[in-house]
Amino acid sequence: MVVISELEHAAQLFPYFLKVLGLGALSTVGLTVASFAVALLLGFVLALMRLSRRVWLRSLASLYLELFRNVPILTQLFILYFGLTHLGLTLPATVAAIIGFGLNGAAILCEVFRSAINNVDRGQAEAASAIGMTRRMALRIIVLPQAIKVALPGMANFAISLLKDTSLASAAAVPELAFKARMLVSETYQTNLIYLMVAVIYLILSLVLARMGHRAESRLRGGH
Amino acid sequence: MTYYELWQACREELLAAAWSTLQLALGALAIGLAVGLLVALLRMSRARHVRRLATAYVELFRGTPALVQLFILYFGLTAVGIEFSSFQAAMIGLGLNASAYLSEVYRAGIEAVPKGQYEAAQTIGMTRFKTMRWVVLPQAIRVVLAPIGNVAISLLKDTSVASLIATPDLMLRAQDLSSVYFMPLETYLIVGAMYFVLCFPLSLAVRMLERKTSR
Numbered sequence: 001m002v003v004i005s006e007l008e009h010a011a012q013l014f015p016y017f018l019k020v021l022g023l024g025a026l027s028t029v030g031l032t033v034a035s036f037a038v039a040l041l042l043g044f045v046l047a048l049m050r051l052s053r054r055v056w057l058r059s060l061a062s063l064y065l066e067l068f069r070n071v072p073i074l075t076q077l078f079i080l081y082f083g084l085t086h087l088g089l090t091l092p093a094t095v096a097a098i099i100g101f102g103l104n105g106a107a108i109l110c111e112v113f114r115s116a117i118n119n120v121d122r123g124q125a126e127a128a129s130a131i132g133m134t135r136r137m138a139l140r141i142i143v144l145p146q147a148i149k150v151a152l153p154g155m156a157n158f159a160i161s162l163l164k165d166t167s168l169a170s171a172a173a174v175p176e177l178a179f180k181a182r183m184l185v186s187e188t189y190q191t192n193l194i195y196l197m198v199a200v201i202y203l204i205l206s207l208v209l210a211r212m213g214h215r216a217e218s219r220l221r222g223g224h
Numbered sequence: 225m226t227y228y229e230l231w232q233a234c235r236e237e238l239l240a241a242a243w244s245t246l247q248l249a250l251g252a253l254a255i256g257l258a259v260g261l262l263v264a265l266l267r268m269s270r271a272r273h274v275r276r277l278a279t280a281y282v283e284l285f286r287g288t289p290a291l292v293q294l295f296i297l298y299f300g301l302t303a304v305g306i307e308f309s310s311f312q313a314a315m316i317g318l319g320l321n322a323s324a325y326l327s328e329v330y331r332a333g334i335e336a337v338p339k340g341q342y343e344a345a346q347t348i349g350m351t352r353f354k355t356m357r358w359v360v361l362p363q364a365i366r367v368v369l370a371p372i373g374n375v376a377i378s379l380l381k382d383t384s385v386a387s388l389i390a391t392p393d394l395m396l397r398a399q400d401l402s403s404v405y406f407m408p409l410e411t412y413l414i415v416g417a418m419y420f421v422l423c424f425p426l427s428l429a430v431r432m433l434e435r436k437t438s439r
Contacts, residue, residue, distance in 0.1 A: 066424065066427070067420070069423075069427065070377075070381075070419065070420045070423035070424045070427055071381070071416045071419045071420050071423070072381040072382070072383075072384035072385075072395070072419055073381070073384075074384040074385060074387070074388075074395060075384055075395065075398075075412060075415060075416045075419060076416070078398075078408070078412045079409065079412045079413055079416055082402075082408040082409040082412060083409050085409075086409045160286075160287075164288065164289035164290070165289070167289035167291045167292060168289075168291060168385065168388075170291070170388075171388055178289065178291055178292060178295075181292075181295075182295075185299070189303075191299045191300050191302075191303040192296070192300045192303055192304065195292060195295050195296045195299070195300050196296065196300075198292050198295075199284075199288045199292050199293075199296065202287065202288045202289055202292060203283075203284065203287040203288055206286075206287040206288075207283075207287060
């Protein structure tokens, strides 16, 4: 009898959970997209720095990579959060998280871009400079369009791990999916139902991302 | 209070916490290596539903955040009466999480062994198990060493997530200490540096291995 009434109770709460978690999922998606944009931009700049002919630019980029890749993202988020407060900047937690995930992701995407650019046959760049293109022109017109195809799987993988990592922002009270789940759990004690729903939502989101990656890949390949 | 004074005050506690972080990472890695090998072998089974089940396992663990996995394992199982300490829950959770990634690493390594090797082993009358044990796995190990190193590094960093289920690791200690001394930025910078000291040599070692195997 007790079990039945508990199940009934959970069933009654289900629509409410779905609504709250759905909103949380939306902000998780927003957080992921915004952080991806920051990482994309900064990662590209870092990749160019690592391929630069100037030693100090290369070393600066390497230092950045080592620092961001050898410290947990959670620690980075806390350093950024308290660092900004220390500087007198009280940004909303969501903005701080976007900056944090963006800075961290840049280090990952930089390596994806760099290996993709290195993957393009050297002869291509040489041929471009033989017909009088500058280094910048060759990179933009010849090398990058070919490199993007190689970079896509790495970018898709990064997007999926970013999506999952955004759950860590719950520690800084960013109102995304994992945070909403923790609130719901402390409100209703339906621990298993809520976390299982959250797991399913994350799973669906990552499968959608993986699918988008595959589609973009086959489109680029088909257009060639 | 300067950084040095803060370090002097917290050193013992932070070093002890770093030790539990290391223990957590090593325990999880051991679980991940064992379960991952099992899953990789199951994914190559001749029975289709076994393959499917193993694939679902990998997708499930790779498609959801480690944090949510830890929540389910720790709070979820506690709610139905199965008790873990947070340290045990974290070790098992992070280990199972790593096993999904490691199974892919193993699979790639096993697939990198030329087909002729299997055929030759079968020809001289080895069973499937013996072929795996004596011919394929020893060759696959060389290919998988660097990728395993990479998983170990992310695992070491991911142990910080366990602080969110109150596992007494480096990150949780940092949280405690910053509420004792009210110097959160300085505390987290010190802890960040400690993680760096743990991870950076590993990163260098993996890169050296990668260079060796790609040659």
